[in-house]
Amino acid sequence: MYDESFLNKISSFGVLGYSVEKIIFLVEPENPEALRQDIETPGTDVYKAYWKGKTTGEYTMDKVLFDKGTKDRDTDANERMRNRMQLDKINDKINESFGL
Incomplete structure (x- = not known):
């Protein structure tokens, strides 16, 4: 239903x-409600794409903060990493608990 692009x-x-x-x-999809449902339904291609991107973004941010905190001994980065965790x-x- 959805192409690779x-x-x-x-x-x-x-x-x-x-x-x-x-x-x-x-x-601006033709059917916004269908897209919403697909993004929120585990197992759909759109759900997988969204969560792959979301977790990749979170990992990237965490990795940058971790590296700054450990290699550069940046206390602000350490605090931000602790808050994110x-x-x-x-x-x-x-x-x-709620599936949210």
């Missing part, structure tokens, strides 16, 4: 952490 766009939006609403606004734990629990 479209899935790459969705992945790129995921890297940037864009919400479903922003993605719908940017790609705490937020990730909270978000994981929310997702586990």
